[in-house]
Amino acid sequence: MGQSGQRNDQAGTARGIYLGLREQIATGVYAPGDRLPSTRALAEELGVSRTTVTSAFDQLISEGYVLVRQGAKAVVAGNVASGETGPSLKTGTSPPPLSSYAMRAMQMPITMPAAGGLKYDFRYGDVAPDDFPMLAWRKAVSAAIFARRERLGYGHPAGSTALRQALQGYLWRARGIRCEMEQIVVVNGSQQALDLCARVLVDPGGKVLIEEPCYAMARSVLAALGAEVTAISCDADGLDTARLPAPHGYSLAIVTPSHQFPLGSVLSAARRRELVEWADAGNSLIVEDDYDGEYRYDVRPIPPLYLSGRGRVIYVGTVSKTLSPTLRLGYLVLPEGLVEPFVRCKQIADRHSATFEQDALASLIDTGAYERHVRKMRRMNAERRAAFLDSMAAAFGERIEVVGTSAGLHVVVWFNGSAAEDEERLAGVAREAGIGIYPISRLFSLAMGRRAGFVFGYASMPVRNIPEGVRLLAKVWPQQV
Amino acid sequence: MGQSGQRNDQAGTARGIYLGLREQIATGVYAPGDRLPSTRALAEELGVSRTTVTSAFDQLISEGYVLVRQGAKAVVAGNVASGETGPSLKTGTSPPPLSSYAMRAMQMPITMPAAGGLKYDFRYGDVAPDDFPMLAWRKAVSAAIFARRERLGYGHPAGSTALRQALQGYLWRARGIRCEMEQIVVVNGSQQALDLCARVLVDPGGKVLIEEPCYAMARSVLAALGAEVTAISCDADGLDTARLPAPHGYSLAIVTPSHQFPLGSVLSAARRRELVEWADAGNSLIVEDDYDGEYRYDVRPIPPLYLSGRGRVIYVGTVSKTLSPTLRLGYLVLPEGLVEPFVRCKQIADRHSATFEQDALASLIDTGAYERHVRKMRRMNAERRAAFLDSMAAAFGERIEVVGTSAGLHVVVWFNGSAAEDEERLAGVAREAGIGIYPISRLFSLAMGRRAGFVFGYASMPVRNIPEGVRLLAKVWPQQV
Numbered sequence A, B: 001m002g003q004s005g006q007r008n009d010q011a012g013t014a015r016g017i018y019l020g021l022r023e024q025i026a027t028g029v030y031a032p033g034d035r036l037p038s039t040r041a042l043a044e045e046l047g048v049s050r051t052t053v054t055s056a057f058d059q060l061i062s063e064g065y066v067l068v069r070q071g072a073k074a075v076v077a078g079n080v081a082s083g084e085t086g087p088s089l090k091t092g093t094s095p096p097p098l099s100s101y102a103m104r105a106m107q108m109p110i111t112m113p114a115a116g117g118l119k120y121d122f123r124y125g126d127v128a129p130d131d132f133p134m135l136a137w138r139k140a141v142s143a144a145i146f147a148r149r150e151r152l153g154y155g156h157p158a159g160s161t162a163l164r165q166a167l168q169g170y171l172w173r174a175r176g177i178r179c180e181m182e183q184i185v186v187v188n189g190s191q192q193a194l195d196l197c198a199r200v201l202v203d204p205g206g207k208v209l210i211e212e213p214c215y216a217m218a219r220s221v222l223a224a225l226g227a228e229v230t231a232i233s234c235d236a237d238g239l240d241t242a243r244l245p246a247p248h249g250y251s252l253a254i255v256t257p258s259h260q261f262p263l264g265s266v267l268s269a270a271r272r273r274e275l276v277e278w279a280d281a282g283n284s285l286i287v288e289d290d291y292d293g294e295y296r297y298d299v300r301p302i303p304p305l306y307l308s309g310r311g312r313v314i315y316v317g318t319v320s321k322t323l324s325p326t327l328r329l330g331y332l333v334l335p336e337g338l339v340e341p342f343v344r345c346k347q348i349a350d351r352h353s354a355t356f357e358q359d360a361l362a363s364l365i366d367t368g369a370y371e372r373h374v375r376k377m378r379r380m381n382a383e384r385r386a387a388f389l390d391s392m393a394a395a396f397g398e399r400i401e402v403v404g405t406s407a408g409l410h411v412v413v414w415f416n417g418s419a420a421e422d423e424e425r426l427a428g429v430a431r432e433a434g435i436g437i438y439p440i441s442r443l444f445s446l447a448m449g450r451r452a453g454f455v456f457g458y459a460s461m462p463v464r465n466i467p468e469g470v471r472l473l474a475k476v477w478p479q480q481v
Helices: A014-026 A039-046 A050-062 A100-107 A134-146 A161-175 A189-201 A216-225 A269-282 A336-350 A355-366 A369-399 A420-432 A465-476 B014-026 B039-046 B050-062 B100-107 B134-146 B161-175 B189-201 B216-225 B269-282 B336-350 B355-366 B369-399 B420-432 B465-476
Strands: A066-068 A074-076 A184-187 A207-212 A228-235 A250-255 A285-289 A313-318 A330-333 A400-403 A410-419 A451-457 B066-068 B074-076 B184-187 B207-212 B228-235 B250-255 B285-289 B313-318 B330-333 B400-403 B410-419 B451-457
Touching: A014 A050, A039 A050, A039 B369, A050 A066, A050 A074, A100 A216, A100 B189, A100 B336, A134 A355, A134 A369, A134 B134, A161 A184, A161 A313, A161 A330, A161 A355, A161 A369, A184 A189, A184 A336, A189 A216, A189 A250, A189 A285, A189 A313, A189 A330, A189 A336, A189 B100, A189 B336, A207 A216, A216 A228, A216 B336, A250 A269, A269 A285, A336 B100, A336 B189, A336 B216, A355 A369, A369 A400, A369 A410, A369 A465, A369 B039, A410 A420, A420 A451, A420 A465, B014 B050, B039 B050, B050 B066, B050 B074, B100 B216, B134 B355, B134 B369, B161 B184, B161 B313, B161 B330, B161 B355, B161 B369, B184 B189, B184 B336, B189 B216, B189 B250, B189 B285, B189 B313, B189 B330, B189 B336, B207 B216, B216 B228, B250 B269, B269 B285, B355 B369, B369 B400, B369 B410, B369 B465, B410 B420, B420 B451, B420 B465
Parallel strands: A207 A228, A207 A250, A250 A285, A285 A313, B207 B228, B207 B250, B250 B285, B285 B313
Antiparallel strands: A066 A074, A184 A330, A313 A330, A400 A410, A410 A451, B066 B074, B184 B330, B313 B330, B400 B410, B410 B451
């Protein structure tokens, strides 16, 4: 048997240890002032006697690489490491070019996490830490970590069988969706779902229909890809299908039929039919982003478009609004013929979603804990919504118009007396008073309304803070703009 | 204050509850035989009196939608739901076209997780479940779940500050890499790191240099993107820089300098210099996939190419080999000017990596538990490696050649008496005996060697199983091929 390749024949000898440590010091693995491992620890690690290590240390000490102060561990002496900080390009070198994708991505707005420091933050998308079912999640994650597994290896790119089975039942109970487990692909939140839809179905230059206004990061996915985006305006019945373009040549339409984001309207039955017919005529697909389908505060459920989609609808669900966006867990329900390309592209993107979290979510769903939690969240957010609407009505009266059906975790508020171009300035006024409010114009591709509008999220605040925040906002709000 | 959009004025009335439930039954949200929520639970959820709910139930019972058996909860009657299974495309409709990306992805081999059922599986990439530090990880995850947070919202696309700080220190201690925290971007394992490198730096048709043989999923990333890939063969000193093409026009080179995958050689100092000069001349970047940099079994450390890379090297690290590939955690160290495009593209891809796991890893690193675990794993895998090499030598003697330096979690074994074209057949023979072995040809883009070769991973097996598996393999191995 031969063994080629570099091999250190001195490994395990004092000389080998000395050479190794000296190189680690020279290359900066150990910096001046760093403690070396104890001779005992190193001996144990290398499987040699402590005497061997001690003699290597002695050599390093005698050569000035290492200092030993009375009773303390050996530390690296100063001025021996290369002392360089990280390498950088030669000055005068032009940086390597970015891809067209990255150059387009650089033009898009970047969405940064909450900066913190605000007393009342009406930021949409965050969840109150106290709402998170910490005990149940810890228990489920612990069970997943301690589960007896044959191997701890890469998982299936479509997601774990346990989670896909659990989701199959959940989708049926909660959203009336009947599908095979094989149609479900687990992803890292709806963002990855949208990104995969674009990857699998849209070429650079391909045509995609989106809503106006819409979720900004959906537009970023398409813009970075170089898709040609057509934005169709939305009203109180959702996407205005009267404005649909000629159907041919579109790869995708990305819509929020159950609760338009951000306007909050529900796509009417007639328009649902028209949208599906449009997709049928053009042989294109519809992505249904059901980002907050769990939150309806009256009894009437809004059926997902998937049910009437004639096999043209890709359904996207998430636990970001029910558990937390920090978990990065979502799922796609795919028409049968699309499963394999999505699975392959998911694997290329990041192999699969994290296994322990998938298994934890599966067990929460299987035990009923997830749906109990969703019901609890629905009650709590209904209360928050009511508190918000009541206090806004009391504070602003006829000066505002609130739009949206009784659903979700946000509303849009139009301020009758303020102009759209003042939104950022007004957000600044609020911010100075410790209140976070978010201009709706950021979600339009064109400047649209004449009035100033803001998206108010209420899910991240304790309910008692909501009226306080609203009263303070009214107090600092300019009387005349 | 006005509120437009659909609003159910009957919400909270018996009639509203009746209509809502009837629709849920008709659309299949509740299937025949499903239990309805109890009147008490529903009353609590809707914030109405139990009498209101009971009268809605009575109406449903009287109309035959719901059955109540003595003392049991109300269940949905048969034959009332729409009864449809999932929608599917009209027959005769051609499916919507896939993107060029997806069509190329469909041509690539798909890597499936271990099928299980093998007694001795030498699959590379998996980790033994008993090696995973379950207690420490559970403790760290629990602490992350229970941490006091101001908000539970989207995180920073580059990763949590805690983890990036911890990684900064770790990279310095373990790999001698000095970088700013801002240069580090946390991703879902090295697969996402490679995918982002391609996205940010390579256009369809762009030229990329890879090693031959190489990690199959790196080739998939590039092939799906439509990059023009040049594969450079590797020998006992790593990538053969004498075969480098003219430098201009290449966006990237993706290499494994510390431990070539799969051949196990180390890129020599002279070749490192040549590769960096090549990149300098062409103004291209080098991606250093340091997938198993933690595993060296002799003292001499192999410095990362990053250190001598003149700012042209993107360093990719992962915890897949030290903790588990199921966690999906890895990181990039980027040249300064590339941070923003990577952060933006990471956000478009999936917003950010899961927060609890990032925080858990940060705390393992900060407390020293991670490095203690790495040292323990290094000892255990050195033992596995020795057991494998010794038993292979004993069982096969001169009939094999083992290549690769004393590092990592796998070796390549060439079988002198067997031909490359017999690899799949030999793998089949082994599989029938309950042994998983994996042909190296799958990692070449062209048929290369004349001898049959296999990549043997040993990290997922208890050490005592290794000699058993090898002896069984020798027993079933054909004497003459």
